[in-house]
Amino acid sequence: MDYRSGFIAIVGRPNAGKSTLMNALLKEKVAIMSDKPNTTRNNIAGILTLEDAQYVFVDTPGIHKPRQQLGRVLNKNAYTAMEDCDVIGWIIDGTQSFGSGDEFILNRIEQLKKPVILIVNKVDMVKKEKLLETLLGWQDRYNFDQIVPISALKENNLNELLDVFREYLPEGGMLYPSEMKSDHDINFQICEIIREKILFKTREEIPHSVAVLLENKVEEENKIFMQAMIVVDRDSQKGILIGKQGKMIRSIRLAAQKELKEKLKKNVELELYVRVEKNWRNQEQKIKEFGLDELNEAND
Numbered sequence: 378m379d380y381r382s383g384f385i386a387i388v389g390r391p392n393a394g395k396s397t398l399m400n401a402l403l404k405e406k407v408a409i410m411s412d413k414p415n416t417t418r419n420n421i422a423g424i425l426t427l428e429d430a431q432y433v434f435v436d437t438p439g440i441h442k443p444r445q446q447l448g449r450v451l452n453k454n455a456y457t458a459m460e461d462c463d464v465i466g467w468i469i470d471g472t473q474s475f476g477s478g479d480e481f482i483l484n485r486i487e488q489l490k491k492p493v494i495l496i497v498n499k500v501d502m503v504k505k506e507k508l509l510e511t512l513l514g515w516q517d518r519y520n521f522d523q524i525v526p527i528s529a530l531k532e533n534n535l536n537e538l539l540d541v542f543r544e545y546l547p548e549g550g551m552l553y554p555s556e557m558k559s560d561h562d563i564n565f566q567i568c569e570i571i572r573e574k575i576l577f578k579t580r581e582e583i584p585h586s587v588a589v590l591l592e593n594k595v596e597e598e599n600k601i602f603m604q605a606m607i608v609v610d611r612d613s614q615k616g617i618l619i620g621k622q623g624k625m626i627r628s629i630r631l632a633a634q635k636e637l638k639e640k641l642k643k644n645v646e647l648e649l650y651v652r653v654e655k656n657w658r659n660q661e662q663k664i665k666e667f668g669l670d671e672l673n674e675a676n677d
């Protein structure tokens with residue numbers, strides 16, 4: 378069998394399960410997960426190298442109608458990922474019916490004239506009879522190249538999904554070395570782990586206005602020392618993040634430290650600071666400074 382390799386853009390509305398799917402396919406945490414919409418910010422490329430194909434996945438931030446400058450940048454990144462790929466995997470939440478947000482994505486996809494695979498996710502929560510109805514309903518909306526029902530969480534039907542994607546990848550050798558799983562550097566992943574802990578621990582109180590910057594990293598023989606800055610856009614958020622007698626920030630620090638230790642297989646000493654940058658999400662300069670406008674190199 379000829380070797381194939383190429384780019385697959387995974388797009389979908391917030392909360393459809395893009396990050397869960399990426400992580401299940403790649404068996405390693407490359408994108409952060411949370412039950413809040415829009416936690417995925419950069420177009421993380423996860424790379425899966427198998428015997429007969431190399432899949433380069435481009436995860437895209439949830440597409441939604443932009444309200445702020447940051448929202449506009451996120452949407453732009455998602456569209457660029459779609460324009461540059463070989464096949465689009467549009468992931469939907471199978472428990473939800475077609476809505477205006479889907480119409481919005483559909484209009485964009487139509488213009489791109491690329492193969493589109495509809496991935497119907499969360500089928501573990503849908504009754505069989507209802508599923509058929511859902512699938513037929515979607516088929517009526519658009520001439521999808523293929524429709525694949527899956528459960529990203531339960532890891533159901535993922536091999537079938539890979540086989541379907543493979544059909545649309547061009548013949549050719551590997552695009553990346555086989556041991557490479559992501560093209561994001563480790564510092565980015567460290568910040569994402571810290572950001573995930575913040576979103577998880579603070580629930581609805583800290584919105585997506587939070588950014589994490591790694592300011593210092595010193596590696597010793599069996600220990601890594603790190604200092605990270607958490608940037609929020611209001612004084613009140615700083616108070617929430619620090620918590621009563623520093624309880625919240627301590628709990629975020631310990632949770633992040635634990636995961637970093639497991640990931641890096643070394644002792645980690647993490648220090649966290651909080652800074653307020655008023656209204657940074659509406660300032661293009663700040664978005665650039667925090668690296669949120671970067672497009673994936675793999676798509677250049």
Ligand SMILES: Nc1nc2c(ncn2[C@@H]2O[C@H](COP(=O)(O)OP(=O)(O)OP(=O)(O)O)[C@@H](O)[C@H]2O)c(=O)[nH]1
Pocket residue numbers: 389390391392393394395396397398409410411412413414415416417437438439498499500501502527528529530531
């Ligand atoms: N029952 C069920 N839940 C799922 C499945 N896939 C994802 N979820 C849940 O749906 C929620 C959202 O999943 P994410 O993977 O973070 O969603 P996302 O599309 O990456 O979201 P954004 O980053 O906001 O764009 C999480 O609570 C997941 O556990 C699935 O197959 N079945």
